[in-house]
Amino acid sequence: MSGATVPRPLPAPISRTIPQPRPSVADPILDVRDVTLRFGGLTSLDGVSLRQGRGSVLAVIGPNGAGKTSLFNCLTGAYRPQQGSARFWPTAPATSANPAGASALEGVGEGGVELVGRSPHRVARVGIARTFQNIRLFPEMSAVENVQVGVEVRARAGALRGLVPTRAVRREEREILERSHLLLDFVGLRHRVRWPAGSLAYGEQRRLEIARALGTSPSLLLLDEPAAGATASERRDLVALIRAIVDQGVSVLLIEHDIRLVAAVARSIVVLNFGRVIATGSPEQIRSDPAVVEAYLGDSDGRADDRAGDRTAGQAGDRADGREGRR
Numbered sequence: 001m002s003g004a005t006v007p008r009p010l011p012a013p014i015s016r017t018i019p020q021p022r023p024s025v026a027d028p029i030l031d032v033r034d035v036t037l038r039f040g041g042l043t044s045l046d047g048v049s050l051r052q053g054r055g056s057v058l059a060v061i062g063p064n065g066a067g068k069t070s071l072f073n074c075l076t077g078a079y080r081p082q083q084g085s086a087r088f089w090p091t092a093p094a095t096s097a098n099p100a101g102a103s104a105l106e107g108v109g110e111g112g113v114e115l116v117g118r119s120p121h122r123v124a125r126v127g128i129a130r131t132f133q134n135i136r137l138f139p140e141m142s143a144v145e146n147v148q149v150g151v152e153v154r155a156r157a158g159a160l161r162g163l164v165p166t167r168a169v170r171r172e173e174r175e176i177l178e179r180s181h182l183l184l185d186f187v188g189l190r191h192r193v194r195w196p197a198g199s200l201a202y203g204e205q206r207r208l209e210i211a212r213a214l215g216t217s218p219s220l221l222l223l224d225e226p227a228a229g230a231t232a233s234e235r236r237d238l239v240a241l242i243r244a245i246v247d248q249g250v251s252v253l254l255i256e257h258d259i260r261l262v263a264a265v266a267r268s269i270v271v272l273n274f275g276r277v278i279a280t281g282s283p284e285q286i287r288s289d290p291a292v293v294e295a296y297l298g299d300s301d302g303r304a305d306d307r308a309g310d311r312t313a314g315q316a317g318d319r320a321d322g323r324e325g326r327r
């Protein structure tokens, strides 16, 4: 972020919010059980289970090809695993029209909602947003237009907006634009509002993707290697941004190779290797776990050396093959 400022509070959803009690991490937001994903003879995910507390940052780390992005794809409807379940407990923003918040969301009961089998669009509507390992913006559209695409996911008027320009529709359009500007401000891109997304610097494009994802008012934000290609100062800004997002009650599931960045924001880490969970624990526990050191963090002498902390885009991060996200 420019000037390394701590972002301003995340703007409220389009409709007016009612203050909610601070979330407790003891309550789950996500409960993944025994997810197995195969492509022909290759097993990308092999009985993966993990649990995330509401309001927390959970990091997923592991070597290239471990299955991290595949896990995101299973949670967001891009892939359908052959086996397993992923329950999600959304927090709908409580509004004056809907003071109950989440409980009023369609189909949300005690057991949460099942993500496996939902289409990407229905996953987004229930309150999960993501960014992509290979940035996916509309490069010709301006920064603010890209964010508007996200904000419109939750808008009421939908496709009718262009057809029936009632007063309510016009008001909603103004609110969408206003919220999109606030989100750009939040991620430190106020000075890039009218710039085509494709002309922004790499780190700025990553922040723009985060703004667009936040536009959908998610309860859970999935970030796939948001620091890939970032400079040291951009990484510090990203840490501040992730903390600010969590301060707003949004839980974050984070794929990241930079173990120092992970330790700065996440209390819990899940380590994947060859599609399996090989360790779960705090950053301290993970750094000293022999299986993790051997599979991922260790150098040839077996010492944990933060090797992953030095990875940048083009190494760990951004394959150009565009494979991720495809069915």
Ligand SMILES: Nc1ncnc2c1ncn2[C@@H]1O[C@H](COP(=O)(O)OP(=O)(O)OP(=O)(O)O)[C@@H](O)[C@H]1O
Residues within 6 Å of the ligand: 039, 042, 043, 044, 062, 063, 064, 065, 066, 067, 068, 069, 070, 071, 133, 316, 317, 323, 324, 326, 327
């Ligand atoms: N659509 C697909 N078709 C075939 N194989 C796939 C597909 N998507 C993922 N895989 C395979 O699944 C395995 C896990 O890939 P995935 O992209 O999830 O790893 P990752 O942990 O995100 O790795 P990286 O750190 O390189 O991003 C790899 O062997 C990959 O080749």
Ligand SMILES: [Mg+2]
Residues within 6 Å of the ligand: 068, 069, 070, 133
């Ligand atoms: Mg990946």
